Amino acid sequence: MAEFELINPLWLRSLLAVVATGSFTRAAEQLDLTQAAVSQHIRHLEDGYGRLLLRERRQIELTPQGRLLLAYAQEVTAATARLHARLTDDDPTRGKISLATPGSIGLALYPCLLDLQALHPGLQISHRFAPSAQIPALLLDGQIEFGLSTRPPDDTRLEASEFVDEALRLVLPAGHPKPDWDALMHLGMIGHPDGADMAARLLGRCYQGQRVSMLSERGFVNQIGLILEPVARGLGFTVLPQFAVSAFGRPSELYIVEQDPPVVDTLWLVTRREWPLSAAASHALAQMRAHLTAVQGRVL
DSSP: OOOOOOOOHHHHHHHHHHHHHTOHHHHHHHHTOOHHHHHHHHHHHHHHHOOOEEEETTEEEEOHHHHHHHHHHHHHHHHHHHHHHHHSOOOTTSEEEEEEEOHHHHHHHHHHHHHHHHHOTTEEEEEEEOOGGGHHHHHHTTSOSEEEESSOOSOTTEEEEEEEEEEEEEEEETTOOOOOHHHHHHHOEEEOTTHHHHHHHHHHHHTTTOOGGGSOEEEEOOOGGGTHHHHHTTSOBEEEEHHHHHTOSOGGGEEEEOOSSOOEEEEEEEEETTOOOOHHHHHHHHHHHHHHHHHHHHHO
C-alpha cells in the first residue's frame, strides 16, 4: 500500500483563505502573512496535486483537483475544530456521555438520563446495561467514560469511589401477610441471574438456620425490568435491589418486607485513573446523584 505524507496545514489554510477572499493579497492580509508566502503555499500544493487554481481576468476559479483539495481542507478544519472543542470543552450541556451500569440502578437512572437529554438537546447519551464484571473492560477499551459497579475494580489503571448505597428487598405480592419460612416455601421464588446470591445474603440473615437452596423456584426471568411482573400477579416472591423495585410502575401490587437492619450493597463509581471526566459527564453524575437521593427519600 502506498504511503502518503500529511499535507502541511499552513498550506491548506492558505488555500482556504484564497478561495474565501478571491485574492492572494486579501488572503495574505487575513492570515497575517506576506503574499509571497501564500503564493509559495499554493505552489507547494500544486507541485504535489496538480493545477488547483485558474487565475484569469482577476478571478480565481478552482480546477476539479482544486475542488477536491478544498473539500479535504474544509474537512480537516472542521475535524480540528471538533477535536479542540472536545479537548477544551467546559460546556456541561453539550457533548457525548457514555456510561454502563448494572440493571437495577440502570432502571432507576434511565428516566433521569432521558430528562437530561430532553433538557439539553446538545447531549448525546449512550447508556448500556452491563454486569459489574464487564465494567473494567468497557472502560479500558474506551467504550465508556465511566461506569457503576457493585464492587471496586482490581486493575490499577482504574479508580473507584463510593457512589450510592442500595438495600436488598424481599418482595411479595400485595396483600400477602408478613411471611415466615413456611410461607416462602409455599409461595416459591421468581429467580433471576443474581437471585440465588441475593436471596442467600438477605434470607440467610432473616431466617437463620434455614437452607435457602431448599426454596422452590416458581419461575425465572433474565430481564430485570420484568422480574416483578410475576410477583405482582401472585406467582411468587423475589429478592431484588431497591432501585429495581422503585422503578416498577405498579407499586401497589407489591408488598415489600422491611428488614431491620437491611442488607446493603455499595455501588461504586469507576473511572480511568488520572483521566478527567468531561464537563458533560460531571454534570450528568451530579444529576444522577440528586435523582437517586430523591428516589431513596421516597422509599423512606
